[in-house]
Amino acid sequence: MGQTSSNAVLSKARALYGQRLRFEDWMALLDCSSVNDIAAYLKAHTAYRSVLVSIDEFHIHRGQLEACLRERLFSESTKLARYDLNLGEHVSAYLLQKLEIQIILRCITRLNSGQMEDPFFLIPESAAHQTEIDEKALHTLSSYDQLLHALSHTRYEKILLAFAPKSTEEQVDYTGIESALWIDLFQRLYQVIYKETKGQTREELLRIFDDYIDLNNYSRIIRLKRTYHADPDQIKSLLLPFGSLKKETLDRMAAAESEKEAAEIMQTTRVGKRTLSTPHKDPDDLIFYIEYHDCRKKIRFSPNPSVVLFSYVFLLQSELHDLTTLIEGVRYQLQKAEIQNLLNPERFSGRSS
Numbered sequence: 001m002g003q004t005s006s007n008a009v010l011s012k013a014r015a016l017y018g019q020r021l022r023f024e025d026w027m028a029l030l031d032c033s034s035v036n037d038i039a040a041y042l043k044a045h046t047a048y049r050s051v052l053v054s055i056d057e058f059h060i061h062r063g064q065l066e067a068c069l070r071e072r073l074f075s076e077s078t079k080l081a082r083y084d085l086n087l088g089e090h091v092s093a094y095l096l097q098k099l100e101i102q103i104i105l106r107c108i109t110r111l112n113s114g115q116m117e118d119p120f121f122l123i124p125e126s127a128a129h130q131t132e133i134d135e136k137a138l139h140t141l142s143s144y145d146q147l148l149h150a151l152s153h154t155r156y157e158k159i160l161l162a163f164a165p166k167s168t169e170e171q172v173d174y175t176g177i178e179s180a181l182w183i184d185l186f187q188r189l190y191q192v193i194y195k196e197t198k199g200q201t202r203e204e205l206l207r208i209f210d211d212y213i214d215l216n217n218y219s220r221i222i223r224l225k226r227t228y229h230a231d232p233d234q235i236k237s238l239l240l241p242f243g244s245l246k247k248e249t250l251d252r253m254a255a256a257e258s259e260k261e262a263a264e265i266m267q268t269t270r271v272g273k274r275t276l277s278t279p280h281k282d283p284d285d286l287i288f289y290i291e292y293h294d295c296r297k298k299i300r301f302s303p304n305p306s307v308v309l310f311s312y313v314f315l316l317q318s319e320l321h322d323l324t325t326l327i328e329g330v331r332y333q334l335q336k337a338e339i340q341n342l343l344n345p346e347r348f349s350g351r352s353s
Contacts, residue, residue: 008083009305013312016076017299019047021319026347029326030336035062038327048072062331066324071124073320074099077313078126086201087306090192091313094185096127101181103133104156107141108172144172159184175228179238186213186242201304208298208310212291213243214271219283221253221262245269279345292318292344318344 021029025046032038039057042048051072055064077095081088103123123135137150144165151157159180163173186209193205217239224230224238235254249269256262266272275290295311295318302308322343329339340348 006305009080010303010308012080012083013299013308016080017312017315020315021046021323021347023348026343029323030340032330035065035327035331036060038330039065042069051075062327065327067124069320069323070099071126073313073316074124075126077316080309080312084305084309086196087192087309090189090196091309092130094189095313096130097185097188099123099127100131100133100154100156101185103138104147104151104160104181105174105178107138107147108174108177110141111144111147112171112174143168155184156181175224175238179240182216183240186240190242197306201306204298204302204304204307205310208291208294208307208314210242210244211271211275211294212287213240214245214269215275215283215287215290216240217243217245217250218253218262218266218272219287221250221256222259222283225256225259225262244271281341285344288318288321289344289346292346322347 025041028041028045029038032041036058039052039055039060043052043055043057048069051068055068060068074095078092081091084091100123123131123133128135132154133156134150134152137146141147141150144160148157148160148164151160160177163177163180165172189209193202193209197205220239221235224235228234230238232251232254236251239250239254249265253262253265256265263276267276275286278286278289280286280289291314295314299308299311299315302311325342326339329342
């Protein structure tokens with residue numbers, strides 16, 4: 001990569017990160033009493049005005065607001081990726097595939113629940129010309145066959161064919177499909193990292209994604225034990241075959257008699273030692289907290305453009321995750337303290353500014 005392109009990625013990513021929501025923004029958003037109030041605040045006082053400028057904040061639906069916010073994630077990250085001559089196009093592809101997977105999983109949840117209302121999980125306008133998913137077909141979705149039709153001629157059709165229910169009464173295997181889709185995504189991503197990077201850049205990127213997957217697998221083990229009472233073999237079959245945790249460690253956690261025992265095993269690992277001491281309500285929280293903590297350091301101090309680019313993407317995803325959580329909390333009229341308790345605590349620690 002030329003020095004000019006390198007400097008452009010570093011300076012633009014850091015400038016965009018400077019537009020993040022600050023402590024005072026989060027406090028103001030927590031004071032909002034409706035989704036419309038949230039939309040009005042974001043439009044008037046934050047960088048999200050760029051995707052909200054044409055909307056009527058007084059009549060916007062929760063799903064439409066989330067779609068607009070998602071548009072900023074994709075458009076800003078895609079524009080920034082153009083300056084990274086090494087991984088730029090792959091960052092855009094990663095974002096698109098991750099979004100498509102989330103849409104597919106949302107559709108499967110709708111099929112299993114029998115709630116067929118409009119999901120409002122729209123593909124951002126800036127990505128619409130890149131996806132091969134038939135988005136219109138998703139809005140009238142009422143069967144697994146229709147989902148397969150909407151995904152025909154995409155890489156997802158073959159994956160989902162293997163999980164087709166034998167009857168209309170049978171529940172779709174959400175967990176199996178979830179694992180298969182994420183494995184496909186990260187398999188492609190690791191191939192790109194090993195092919196397109198080297199040295200410190202490769203080392204930093206591998207650490208980011210290895211930690212992400214290690215925490216994802218730990219969270220998955222706890223979730224499968226807690227929610228599905230899955231046996232060790234079932235758990236092991238649904239883990240992502242990447243990351244830095246040894247197979248022996250994952251097998252021991254899968255066979256653990258309790259969540260506490262699994263946590264004690266995780267605490268003996270490198271990633272466990274540095275993460276499990278972080279206050280958290282659920283193992284899923286650790287993924288967002290540690291990702292936020294590590295990527296905030298990397299976007300400020302890493303000299304590697306590809307690392308800074310991915311760090312910006314992760315930080316914006318983390319912000320969007322908390323914004324979506326806040327919107328849902330306000331929608332269901334939770335108390336301010338309850339909603340804040342669901343968000344990344346570092347946003348209120350005084351250190352996030």
